[in-house]
Amino acid sequence: MIPIPHPLLSLKSPPKTLFAQGDLSLLQAPKKIAIVGTRKPNPYTKLLTHNLSELIAKSGGVVVSGGALGVDIIAHLGAMPRTIMFSPSSLDSPYPKTNASIIKQIYEKALALSEYENNPSPKPYHFLERNRLVIALSDIVIIPQADLGSGSMESAKIALSLNKPIYVLPHRLGESEGTNSLLQDKKAQAIYNLQEWIKEHFGTLFCPQDDEILSFCYNPVGFEVAYQKFGDKLYEYEVEGKIKIENGRIYVC
Incomplete structure (x- = not known):
């Protein structure tokens, strides 16, 4: 069990406990970026999510996500070892099991956190509880791809309530309708150039x-x-x- 990081205390329902496995120094990183999104990303999203996560890590940032299939686990891999995972289960029960080998890498090389001491089989509400922690700990939220009515859009609502800036990848009409709606409603900004975005937020241009x-x-x-x-x-x-x-x-x- 570790002390609750200050950003999480801003939540209406902050975690009462927090368990950790891995490198706690990552919590001290000056800039933490949440990357969350669909469990079924298209090839364009997969590549750009990985590249952007890698750039963030190489520029001194830390990528925060939820360990889920799709965008989340791609973001963790791209940023490894500069990544923090919030688990919807207790840390002794890696979830989802299909990502168990990668989650083990996070335990060993990066940092995994959970507010649950004994929760081997997460229920639907546990994922929403996890998402609020991912967003609250982060300074910026990136949603590379998301459908309307998805968990990622719930994360967007949390980000807006906490005044966290949201960025999305531009998609064609009919694709990623959730993130396109955020752009249309001016609730998010688009990332058109990865290196320019990195330079803007980290002051460096990684080649x-x-x-x-x-x-x-x-x-x-x-x-x-x-x-x-x-x-x-x-x-x-x-x-x-x-x-x-x-x-x-x-x-x-």
Whole structure:
């Protein structure tokens, strides 16, 4: 059991207890970013969530999420070891079990927290209780993809009630209707360029491995645009597993 972090005390119903496993120094990070979203992200969301989480961690931030399938666990992996997971279950019962191996990594390398001492099988309301802690601990909330009426949209409501700024990824019409509605209602801002967003919030501009090609492609770009600049070198990077060329666009792996 650990002392309740000050940001959680701002909640109407702060946790009475908090159990921890891992690196408690992560709680002292000057900037903590919540990344939460759908359990069924599309390929675009998967790649950008991972890349953004990695950038946040490399820039000195900490990514906070809930360990769930989809966006949550991708965010944890991208930021490892600079990530904090709030569990809807007690820490002796990793949940969901499909993520148990990754959650074990979080226990060993990062930080896991839970307000439950004995809760092996979380009920639906436990997920909402967990979500309030994820949002309250964080300075900024990012929702890469979410449907209307989803748990992620409930998290958005919590963020708005706590005056936490919300950011989302831009999506096409008919996709991620929850985050698109937040944009339409001016309750969230869009992230159009990952590195510019990092520079704005962390004052740094991280270039992967100081590599011109990876830096250029870190925001998914059109293949033709990149090919005009770098030529056949792109195919070498694809073979080496550094980038992925898909549907006429390039993504950093």
